[in-house]
Amino acid sequence: MENEKTHTYEIMEVCLLAGKIMLQSGGETYRVEDTMMRMAAAFGIENSHSYVTPTGIIFSAEGAEPTKTKLIRISTRSTDLKKVAMVNSISRRITSGELNLESALTLLKELDALNVTFPFMVQVAAASIASGCFMIMFMGEWIDFIPAMLSGGVGYIGFLYFHRYIPVKFFSEFLASFIIGLLSFFLVKIGAGQQLDKIIIGSVMTLVPGLLVTNAVRDLMAGHLVSGLSKGAEALLTAFAIGSGIAVVLSFL
Structure with a gap:
């Protein structure tokens, strides 16, 4: 027994x-x-x-x-x-x-x-390229491709570093989006970019909780209401953090 x-x-x-x-x-x-x-x-x-x-x-x-x-x-x-x-x-x-x-x-x-995540620089490079591609996908101009890459890459570096020292995900996402908004505005101000909205949209897409939203919907469809609603609330909080960081920049500049 x-x-x-x-x-x-x-x-x-x-x-x-x-x-x-x-x-x-x-x-x-x-x-x-x-x-x-x-x-x-x-x-x-x-x-x-x-x-x-x-x-x-x-x-x-x-x-x-x-x-x-x-x-x-x-x-x-x-x-x-x-x-x-x-x-x-x-x-x-x-x-x-x-x-x-x-x-x-x-x-x-x-x-x-086991740590199977990609190296730090590979993650940053992927975030940079993805930011530029998302900007083009949202009908941006090719002249803004490099500014979107810079904003997205620097913002993602900020997200990784902030999340390492600040375990609360909301603050790391808020600060990362704040950096993206600030850098995007600066690049447009000096003439390196043209469409501020498209640069910002493309750059913040690497922070958007796509997998979290997908899992929330799939859990709700499968009948797991508690998990679906909690994941949906977490995704909504992330979206609020991203939007708040950009809103703070645009309201003061």
């Missing part, structure tokens, strides 16, 4: 670790719940229940012994879809019988500690 209880807790640890990695990396709520229950079923726990919100995961396993429940808190969230895909790959290997419990736990712990 004691060995069976230990085995059940080990299965729950694997499932919770997989769910934690996915949720912290931007995975949808229903995908996290489905992955955890499939993994539990593959290890022999047919009756399992999971309740996932953006800030926590509750997972319970039913069997011959009394029901066991564990809870973990999610304090940080980011966008790292590669980790989500890697957890899905491990989950498929578990359900196909390729991985045992110990191997799955080892792989998930290695993945949790």
